[in-house]
Amino acid sequence: xxxxxxxxxxxxxxxxxxxxxxxxxxxxxxxxxxxxxxxxxxxxxxxxxxxxxxxxxxxxxxxxxxxxx
Amino acid sequence: xxxxxxxxxxxxxxxxxxxxxxxxxxxxxxxxxxxxxxxxxxxxxxxxxxxxxxxxxxxxxxxxxxxxxxxxxxxxxxxxxxxxxxxxxxxxxxxxxxxxxxxxxxxxxxxxxxxxxxxxxxxxxxxxxxxxxxxxxxxxxxxxxxxxxxxxxxxxxx
Numbered sequence: 658x659x660x661x662x663x664x665x666x667x668x669x670x671x672x673x674x675x676x677x678x679x680x681x682x683x684x685x686x687x688x689x690x691x692x693x694x695x696x697x698x699x700x701x702x703x704x705x706x707x708x709x710x711x712x713x714x715x716x717x718x719x720x721x722x723x724x725x726x
Numbered sequence: 727x728x729x730x731x732x733x734x735x736x737x738x739x740x741x742x743x744x745x746x747x748x749x750x751x752x753x754x755x756x757x758x759x760x761x762x763x764x765x766x767x768x769x770x771x772x773x774x775x776x777x778x779x780x781x782x783x784x785x786x787x788x789x790x791x792x793x794x795x796x797x798x799x800x801x802x803x804x805x806x807x808x809x810x811x812x813x814x815x816x817x818x819x820x821x822x823x824x825x826x827x828x829x830x831x832x833x834x835x836x837x838x839x840x841x842x843x844x845x846x847x848x849x850x851x852x853x854x855x856x857x858x859x860x861x862x863x864x865x866x867x868x869x870x871x872x873x874x875x876x877x878x879x880x881x882x883x884x
Contacts, residue, residue, distance in 0.1 A: 689858060705747070
């Protein structure tokens with residue numbers, strides 16, 4: 658599945674954002690992206706579950722759902 | 727009742743469970759509410775898809791909830807009652823049908839989403855709307871599972 662082919666990438670005035678997420682199709686919704694990144698940042702950087710456990714769960718989830726990203 | 731041994735203070739069962747991580751909960755609320763307050767997608771389409779995902783995942787708590795934004799935008803209980811057989815009724819518009827089909831595959835078989843499925847949605851939604859719509863599906867699907875797995879009861883009618 659290639660979402661990049663299903664949604665055309667956003668066009669920016671000048672240089673695209675340095676943040677790869679903001680330069681992707683997620684950049685179409687910058688307010689949603691910022692709010693998600695705040696949430697996700699807390700989850701990973703200030704979480705109460707140790708990082709190794711979260712990463713193992715994330716990778717296992719990716720494998721089960723066959724998500725190459 | 728949730729099987730969590732402790733819960734936080736909060737107005738709803740969801741808040742009492744998620745409130746165990748207050749910072750995360752506050753940030754989740756800010757993110758999730760944007761789909762309704764900023765209206766990047768028609769709230770009726772979003773609510774129909776939220777409820778359809780709840781049906782597919784067997785979440786009575788999510789099915790009991792209603793978003794007031796969708797009600798204010800004209801979504802009726804009669805149409806919600808028809809949601810479990812939406813393919814067989816004329817009660818749903820072309821955009822609603824495309825989005826419901828997409829939401830069903832998103833929930834049950836994401837690898838089964840075809841270019842034709844995406845094109846059917848893209849015929850009605852702009853690229854920014856499609857991004858917001860797909861993000862909303864991720865929130866609905868993920869947090870319906872969150873409620874189910876933690877055994878969180880329905881919130882009072884809203």
